[in-house]
Amino acid sequence: MTRRPDPAASRRSILDAARECFSATGYAGTSMHDIAKAAGVTQSLIHHHFGPKDALWAEVRRHAFGQYVQQQRQLIQAVTAEPTGLRTAIDAYFRFLSTHPDVLRLVAWLELDEPAKLSDDLLQLHTEGEAMVEDLQAAGHLRRDLPARFVLVALLTLIRNWFEERNVVQDESDPQQVAEIDAAYQNGLWIAFTEGLLARPRAA
Structure with missing residues (x-):
């Protein structure tokens, strides 16, 4: 049986990865690709949960x-x-x-x-x-x-x-x-x- 994705867990993982990336290189030095790679998700999933980069930065x-x-x-x-x-x-x-x-x-x-x-x-x-x-x-x-x-x-x-x-x-x-x-x-x-x-x- 295939496990269904957990939206809350995905959102938490993205937020944690974004916080780590932004704290390391700042807003200007961090790309959505960096965050997606750190979280192990696609950029489209990040957009689905948080919208554009500035909205994710605001949430972090x-x-x-x-x-x-x-x-x-x-x-x-x-x-x-x-x-x-x-x-x-x-x-x-x-x-x-x-x-x-x-x-x-x-x-x-x-x-x-x-x-x-x-x-x-x-x-x-x-x-x-x-x-x-x-x-x-x-x-x-x-x-x-x-x-x-x-x-x-x-x-x-x-x-x-x-x-x-x-x-x-x-x-x-x-x-x-x-x-x-x-x-x-x-x-x-x-x-x-x-x-x-x-x-x-x-x-x-």
Whole structure:
């Protein structure tokens, strides 16, 4: 008996392949042929499920950034106005990026190719993140003389840039070593963020 095609499975396979291709080479550098080959389907089937290339790109963005925004919004809403809440959010954000490296690549390609198309959800997420920092400032846990948006951007950059620069300081071929240096960086980031980088004067 011949198994009937599963439209949902085909659509999922195409979307996964498109996400992988777009994250690797961007919108301009990816062809429908590339995606069809990666998914093991015909280009006509891709058109059947998603339409033209720009519609598929939009769906990949919606799905990838939707995961990111949902995860971040849950973190922000769960953070209490105390340092332990902030540490929990930082650690969870770090874990998300470590397990979804394609999200950062997609954001980078989008910023290069189509900066005007940054998601309204991503912009709204920044606003919510600023409000979280302001709550921590109001509670006396973060210094108040720095704008919340600067604090947020600095913190996000310290996390995001690690995944762009990690290969400079660590051979990424050994998963165990990568996990160990990730944990060490997370701890060092927290110390630098909460205690500063300047050495404290020695007691006389």
